[in-house]
Amino acid sequence: MKCKKVLAVSVIFSLFMANIAYAANPKVEIAYRGSVEDGLEIEYDDGTVKYADDNAMLMMINGDLISNANIIIKNGTTLVPLRIISEQLKADVAWNARTKTITIVKGSNTIEMKVGNKSAKLNHKSFKMNYAPQIINGYTYVPIRAVAECFNADVGYVTEIRPKVRIVWVQDKSKTVKVSKSEAIKKATDLYFNDFLPEMRDYVLEYNHIDVNNITPSNIGEKSYFKYSGKCLADLGEYYYVEVLENAVGVLVDKYNGACYPVGGYSLGYLSISDDYGDTHWGIQWQ
Known part of the structure; x- marks a missing residue:
């Protein structure tokens, strides 16, 4: 049986916000395949499993993690399959095999580009891309920034x-x-200290001999190995990433409806995002 090392204060902590409807799907789990030398295993919520030798490259479009994005980086430019970006942005695509011309239409905007050519047109007005569309492994790849920005x-x-x-x-x-x-920082902080910790009191007391009653952001460093952070570390378009505990626990907070997605710090290796009730681990354990 394959073991995965858990390096987390909290792999997934329970979410007590049942009244919020989850519109997007940012759930993913990234783990060591066995050891650090074996590389990473990336498991998406739809069951897709992929592998990476070193870095895990994820693609998120309008809050959803895309399991079949197959990102390629060329000279600093991010390329993605045309079908992926067009489907996720709800655009229509036409392909002229004879001229190798791609036409992408969304609303009143039309992009025209050719495979192997950096020159493109937006509504018949020419512009230059950093990298030309390419056919790679039988798929047409386009520079994601050029397409996305043309569609606002x-x-x-x-x-x-x-x-x-x-x-x-x-x-x-x-x-x-x-x-x-x-507001996102307050939501994430309240979720952890007012919901999660009280629910986990008996568990933490039994296995870590720490009584979480009366633990607050200001005194958690005195009562445990962890320090309160309370910072918005990153913007992911749909979400703010709020770090609750330094290098340990974070929360994705949806900018549009306030939904919170707990992120287990170093869960099963690196990253786990879930809106489900899941296992909770403290300290270094094996699963």
């Missing part, structure tokens, strides 16, 4: 959440942000 979407690249985890995100600008960073 933001693009970002996040490395702050976990070592060896890189997240490329695309977010449509059509929605209005309703949750501020300070």
Whole structure:
């Protein structure tokens, strides 16, 4: 049986916000395949499993983690399969095999580009891309930033959440942000200290001999090995990533509806995001 090392104060802590409907799906689990030398195993919520020798590259579009993105980086430019970006942004695509021309239409905007050519057109107005579309392993790859920005979407690249985890995100600008960073920090902090810790009191007392009653952000460092952070470490388009405990526990807070997705710090190796009730671990254990 394969064992996976848990390096977490909390792999997944229970979410006590049943009244919130989850619109997006940012759930993923990244683990060592066996040891650090064996590389990483990436398991998505739809059951897809992928492997990485070193860094895990994730793609998030409008809050959803895309299991079949198959990102490729060329000279600093992020390329993704045309079908992925068009489907996720709800755009229509036409392909002319004779001229190798791609036409992408969303609403009133039309992009035209050719395989192997950096020149493209947005609504018949020419512009230059950093990297030309390519056919790789039988799939047409396009520069994600060029396509997304033409369709009024933001693009970002996040490395702050976990070592060896890189997240490329695309977010449509059509929605209005309703949750501020300070509100997100308060939501994440309240979730951990007011909901999770009281529920886990008996467990922590039995296995760690720590009574979590009256533990607060200001005194947790005196009563445990962990320190309160309370910082918004990253913006992922749909979410703020709030670090609750330094290098240990975080929460994704949806900017638009306030939904919270607990993130287990170093859960099973590196990263786990869930809205489900799951196992909770403290300290260094084996699973």
